[in-house]
Amino acid sequence: MADPHPALLMFIGARYVEQRVSEAVLAAGYDDLTPAMARAAARLRDDGIRVTEIAEQARITKQSASVLVDLLERASYVERVPDPADARARLVVLAPRGREVQKVARRVERAIEREWTRHLGAERMAAFKAALTDLREITDPYR
Amino acid sequence: MADPHPALLMFIGARYVEQRVSEAVLAAGYDDLTPAMARAAARLRDDGIRVTEIAEQARITKQSASVLVDLLERASYVERVPDPADARARLVVLAPRGREVQKVARRVERAIEREWTRHLGAERMAAFKAALTDLREITDPYR
DNA sequence: CCTCAATAGTCAGTCTTACTGACCAAATCC
DNA sequence: GGATTTGGTCAGTAAGACTGACTATTGAGG
Numbered sequence: 001m002a003d004p005h006p007a008l009l010m011f012i013g014a015r016y017v018e019q020r021v022s023e024a025v026l027a028a029g030y031d032d033l034t035p036a037m038a039r040a041a042a043r044l045r046d047d048g049i050r051v052t053e054i055a056e057q058a059r060i061t062k063q064s065a066s067v068l069v070d071l072l073e074r075a076s077y078v079e080r081v082p083d084p085a086d087a088r089a090r091l092v093v094l095a096p097r098g099r100e101v102q103k104v105a106r107r108v109e110r111a112i113e114r115e116w117t118r119h120l121g122a123e124r125m126a127a128f129k130a131a132l133t134d135l136r137e138i139t140d141p142y143r
Numbered sequence: 144m145a146d147p148h149p150a151l152l153m154f155i156g157a158r159y160v161e162q163r164v165s166e167a168v169l170a171a172g173y174d175d176l177t178p179a180m181a182r183a184a185a186r187l188r189d190d191g192i193r194v195t196e197i198a199e200q201a202r203i204t205k206q207s208a209s210v211l212v213d214l215l216e217r218a219s220y221v222e223r224v225p226d227p228a229d230a231r232a233r234l235v236v237l238a239p240r241g242r243e244v245q246k247v248a249r250r251v252e253r254a255i256e257r258e259w260t261r262h263l264g265a266e267r268m269a270a271f272k273a274a275l276t277d278l279r280e281i282t283d284p285y286r
Numbered sequence: 287c288c289t290c291a292a293t294a295g296t297c298a299g300t301c302t303t304a305c306t307g308a309c310c311a312a313a314t315c316c
Numbered sequence: 317g318g319a320t321t322t323g324g325t326c327a328g329t330a331a332g333a334c335t336g337a338c339t340a341t342t343g344a345g346g
Contacts, residue, residue: 005252005256006156006256006259006271006272006275007156007157007160007161007252007255008157008185008281009155009272009275009276009278010153010154010156010157010275011153011279012155012279012282012283013149013150013153013275013279013282014150014151014154014157015155015202016150016282016283017148017150017282018150018248041198042151048257058157109148109150112150112160113148113149115281116149116278116281119277119278119280119281120277120278124270124274125274127267127270127271127274128149128270128271128274128275129149129152131263131267131268131270131271131274132149132152132153132156132271133152134262134263135152135156135259135262135263136155136156137262138154138258138259138262139155139156139159139160140155
């Protein structure tokens with residue numbers, strides 16, 4: 001490829017991080033997490049999230065999201081609790097085991113960010129992150 | 144998310160481009176291209192490529208790549224020609240119909256690059272692309 | 287209040303797109 | 317010139333996505 005589109009380079013970088021994280025999580029002994037489960041789990045917030053919200057953000061149907069949450073729940077990574085604000089809905093929250101995995105993932109993510117900063121230098125890295133953040137404004141329909 | 148990891152932002156951008164391109168291709172009347180077929184087709188080069196190479200670059204097994212090439216061939220997007228340099232191998236090359244789709248895709252990609260340049264400014268865009276290219280050195284095992 | 291459209295979620299069934307394992311034929315190594 | 321590597325296919329299976337139909341709750345209008 002003579003001059004690859006920025007999007008391809010972005011994809012390559014994102015895929016690299018996903019692989020590094022999933023390897024580390026596997027190495028830490030969590031071998032029952034599939035990539036799809038992990039991607040769904042990555043959407044979790046501390047205050048809980050609805051299945052429908054996971055689906056929107058991950059761009060999958062609510063049925064698919066529901067299956068993934070089932071799997072995560074069965075493996076004790078998350079719990080479903082009733083949403084106090086809406087009796088139709090249930091909130092997906094991290095269970096203790098999920099919080100442990102999250103810690104492992106966060107640690108790898110920070111390590112990669114340091115590696116990238118070392119490679120580009122602090123200044124270029126900051127500019128890079130700022131550009132990504134600005135581009136999100138025109139590429140991310142979910143804020 | 145308070146401070147999303149750069150990789151998430153990269154993923155969001157890459158996904159946006161893939162969606163824009165696939166929408167345009169669909170709108171141009173090519174409705175028999177699945178996302179997986181398109182991703183495989185995106186690896187094609189003018190001088191032809193081997194199925195095994197597609198597999199390596201797309202990080203899928205050669206069997207999966209072979210199936211996708213079959214589908215692309217059946218839909219007249221590509222052809223398989225014997226590799227003059229190796230009688231075991233066959234080169235996957237774009238067929239006329241494939242070249243038409245490629246034109247549509249390239250057009251959208253250029254349009255998006257212009258939009259991004261408008262949003263960031265030419266200077267920041269250039270720096271952004273340079274940073275992506277540099278990061279590729281440490282994130283892309285296939286050079 | 288009371289209907290009724292919208293929303294949160296599930297169930298059932300299907301298709302796409304991966305995977306593993308076994309295998310063949312040509313090329314390359316020693 | 318036999319053994320190993322490489323390019324690719326065939327067969328079978330599983331993960332993960334989709335559509336469509338359905339239930340229960342919410343919230344808005346009359």
